[in-house]
Amino acid sequence: MPEEGDGTYSAIANGVGFLSLRAAAEPYFVGSTSGFHLARMVHLMLSSSFSTLARQSMDFASPNTSLLTSNWEAIESAKIAQDPPQHIADELVALYFSRIHLRYPLIDWVAFRRTYKRKHELEPSRRSDRMRLFVLHMVYAMGARILELNFRREYDVSPESHYATALQYLDASLEIHGVENVQALLLLSLFSLRASESLGTLGGWHVLGLAMRVCTELGLHRKVHYGMAKQCDPYLMEIRKRNFWSAYLLDRSLCITLGRPFAIAEHDIDAELPLDIDEGEDDAEIVQDTHQQQFAERGPLTSAAPQPTNLSSFVHMCRLRRIESGIQHDIYGADVNIKYLVGHRYEVIDKYISKLDSWFDTIPYKESITSRGKSDKTVYDCFEYSQICYSKTMRLLLQPRIAALSTPCDYDPYIVVCAKACGDICKYYKIIHQAHPLSYNLLALHSVFTAGTTLLYCVWIYRDLLKQSVMNDVRACSNVLFVIAERWPAAEQYRDAYEVLASHMQDMFYSDKQEINKLSLPADNVGYDFSRNILSIQQGATGINDVEFWTMYNNLVAENWSDFISTQPSHNWVNQQAPSDQVVPQQANVFQS
Structure with a gap:
C-alpha cells in the first residue's frame, strides 16, 4: 500500500x-x-x-x-498523450465516426463537435470538462487503433497513450449516474475488443455487463410513457435510446461469440428502437415529427425509412439482433434437445428463415461497394455488409441442425442453404476488404473462421456441394484469415488450423490417392504438433465420417482456444470462470456445445 x-x-x-x-x-x-x-x-x-x-x-x-x-x-505511469496536430486529430475523429460511431452511435455527436471545436479550452479541474476529455481521448484512441490495424504508419500516434490519458478522466464520467455512465463503459468495452495484445480481451465482456446493468438501472430497456416523454427533450431521448441499443447490439454480438447468456432477456425489453433519422439532427420539432411518422401513425416501423439516413443501417441491425435473440432462445436454449432439430423442428427453422428473408428484403442499402466508387458512405452502407449480416444469422440458425446430421447424407435443403450462407460470409468479407480495408477484431475472426469451418463440414457430409464456386469460397475464407492474422498475431493459430482442414479437404477430393499420410503447414509455422493420428487418415474419402472430422477440428482448435483463454485475465475476484470449460472433448461435435 x-x-x-x-x-x-x-x-x-x-x-x-x-x-x-x-x-x-x-x-x-x-x-x-x-x-x-x-x-x-x-x-x-x-x-x-x-x-x-x-x-x-x-x-x-x-x-x-x-x-x-x-x-x-x-x-x-504511462506516457500521457498530448493533443495531436489538427490534421491528425481530424483524421482520428473521422475514422471513429465512419468505422465505429455509425455502428454504435452512443456519443452525442452534436455535443462532441462543440467540444472538439473548443478542445484547447477544456480544463481538467472541472468535472464537466473531465468528462469531455475522457470521450475525446477515447475517440482518439480508437481512431489510432484503426490506423494501426490498417498498417497506416504515416502518423506518429499511440492508441495506448490516448487510452491511458482517457482513463485519468474516467472517474468524472462514472460519478454521474446517468447515460454518461453507459457511454463511458461502452467506449471502454469497444476499445478493449480492439486491443492489440490479445484478440478482444474478456475484460470487454465484463465491462459490457456493467454497462447493461446501468442501462437496466436507468430504465433504458423500458418504453418511456407518453407523459414523461412530453417533459423530455426529444433529441436527448434519442441519445438515451441509441445508448441502450448500442449496448444491446454489442451484448448480443459478444455473447453469441463467447457462447454466454445475454445480459438482459428479450422479454424484458420493450424500449422503442431509435428513430431512423440522421444522427446529427437535434431540432426538437423535426425529431418530434419524425417520431410521429415512424411510430405513432402506424406503429413501429419494421423496415427501413423510405429515404435512408446515416443511422438506417444501425436501426435495421437492431431488428436483426432481435431475430438472433429468438434463435438463441429457440434453437440454442439449454432446454432444447438438438436431436429434435433433425426431424422435429422444421417449423421453427422455417419461421426464422421467413423472418430473415423479410429482413433482407427491406435492407436500406442495395448498392454494391464495388460500384459506388469513392464517396462519403461507410462500409455499413452497402449491399455486401447487409449480405454478411444476413448470412451470419442464417448460419447461426442452421448450424446446430447441420451438425446433427450423419455422414454421408442424402440431399437436404438446409445443407445447401447453410453452405451458401457460409460461402457468402467469406466471399463478401473478401470483397469489402478489397474495396475498403477493414480493421478486424474478435467478432470478425469468429464470423469468418466459423463460417469457413461450417462450410467445410457441409461439403464433408454432402459431397455434391463440391463445385468450383464452393472451393472459391473456401479460398476466400483462407484469404481473409490471412489478412486478419497479419493484423492480429494471435489469430495465426486459427488461420493455420483452417488451412489444415481446407488442405485436407482439397487433397481428399482432388488427389488420385486414396490415402492421405501427411499434412503440413508452411515452414514458418512452428510450435504446433500436427503429427496426431487424425492427420494420417488411412481411409478413402467415402470412409471418413463426421466423428473424424470433429476429432480433427478439436485437435487443431480446442488446444489453441485454451491457450488463448489462458492469456486473458481470470478475474477470480468476481468469481468468473474462464470459458476453457466449454472446450469440446475430442470426438464431440463442437457446434453442438
Missing part, C-alpha cells in the same frame, strides 16, 4: 473504505455511488488491454489492496 502521504494515493483515497477485501476472494467496496470505486472495478477488468507489462506484474488469483493500487500506478 502507498503511504498516506503519497500524493497520488491520498488524493483519490479520501473517503474510500474497503470492506472484507479477502472475504470469498472478492473485494467489496463501500460507497457504491462513487465513480472512483466503479472506476477501479473497470480498470481491473481492462488491465490486459492496457499494458502487457502491467498485466504480467499482476496476480489476479490473489485480489488484495496492492493489486488495486498497482493497477492505478501502472495506468498513471
Whole structure:
C-alpha cells in the first residue's frame, strides 16, 4: 500500500473504505455511488488491454489492496498523450465516426463537435470538462487503433497513450449516474475488443455487463410513457435510446461469440428502437415529427425509412439482433434437445428463415461497394455488409441442425442453404476488404473462421456441394484469415488450423490417392504438433465420417482456444470462470456445445 502521504494515493483515497477485501476472494467496496470505486472495478477488468507489462506484474488469483493500487500506478505511469496536430486529430475523429460511431452511435455527436471545436479550452479541474476529455481521448484512441490495424504508419500516434490519458478522466464520467455512465463503459468495452495484445480481451465482456446493468438501472430497456416523454427533450431521448441499443447490439454480438447468456432477456425489453433519422439532427420539432411518422401513425416501423439516413443501417441491425435473440432462445436454449432439430423442428427453422428473408428484403442499402466508387458512405452502407449480416444469422440458425446430421447424407435443403450462407460470409468479407480495408477484431475472426469451418463440414457430409464456386469460397475464407492474422498475431493459430482442414479437404477430393499420410503447414509455422493420428487418415474419402472430422477440428482448435483463454485475465475476484470449460472433448461435435 502507498503511504498516506503519497500524493497520488491520498488524493483519490479520501473517503474510500474497503470492506472484507479477502472475504470469498472478492473485494467489496463501500460507497457504491462513487465513480472512483466503479472506476477501479473497470480498470481491473481492462488491465490486459492496457499494458502487457502491467498485466504480467499482476496476480489476479490473489485480489488484495496492492493489486488495486498497482493497477492505478501502472495506468498513471504511462506516457500521457498530448493533443495531436489538427490534421491528425481530424483524421482520428473521422475514422471513429465512419468505422465505429455509425455502428454504435452512443456519443452525442452534436455535443462532441462543440467540444472538439473548443478542445484547447477544456480544463481538467472541472468535472464537466473531465468528462469531455475522457470521450475525446477515447475517440482518439480508437481512431489510432484503426490506423494501426490498417498498417497506416504515416502518423506518429499511440492508441495506448490516448487510452491511458482517457482513463485519468474516467472517474468524472462514472460519478454521474446517468447515460454518461453507459457511454463511458461502452467506449471502454469497444476499445478493449480492439486491443492489440490479445484478440478482444474478456475484460470487454465484463465491462459490457456493467454497462447493461446501468442501462437496466436507468430504465433504458423500458418504453418511456407518453407523459414523461412530453417533459423530455426529444433529441436527448434519442441519445438515451441509441445508448441502450448500442449496448444491446454489442451484448448480443459478444455473447453469441463467447457462447454466454445475454445480459438482459428479450422479454424484458420493450424500449422503442431509435428513430431512423440522421444522427446529427437535434431540432426538437423535426425529431418530434419524425417520431410521429415512424411510430405513432402506424406503429413501429419494421423496415427501413423510405429515404435512408446515416443511422438506417444501425436501426435495421437492431431488428436483426432481435431475430438472433429468438434463435438463441429457440434453437440454442439449454432446454432444447438438438436431436429434435433433425426431424422435429422444421417449423421453427422455417419461421426464422421467413423472418430473415423479410429482413433482407427491406435492407436500406442495395448498392454494391464495388460500384459506388469513392464517396462519403461507410462500409455499413452497402449491399455486401447487409449480405454478411444476413448470412451470419442464417448460419447461426442452421448450424446446430447441420451438425446433427450423419455422414454421408442424402440431399437436404438446409445443407445447401447453410453452405451458401457460409460461402457468402467469406466471399463478401473478401470483397469489402478489397474495396475498403477493414480493421478486424474478435467478432470478425469468429464470423469468418466459423463460417469457413461450417462450410467445410457441409461439403464433408454432402459431397455434391463440391463445385468450383464452393472451393472459391473456401479460398476466400483462407484469404481473409490471412489478412486478419497479419493484423492480429494471435489469430495465426486459427488461420493455420483452417488451412489444415481446407488442405485436407482439397487433397481428399482432388488427389488420385486414396490415402492421405501427411499434412503440413508452411515452414514458418512452428510450435504446433500436427503429427496426431487424425492427420494420417488411412481411409478413402467415402470412409471418413463426421466423428473424424470433429476429432480433427478439436485437435487443431480446442488446444489453441485454451491457450488463448489462458492469456486473458481470470478475474477470480468476481468469481468468473474462464470459458476453457466449454472446450469440446475430442470426438464431440463442437457446434453442438
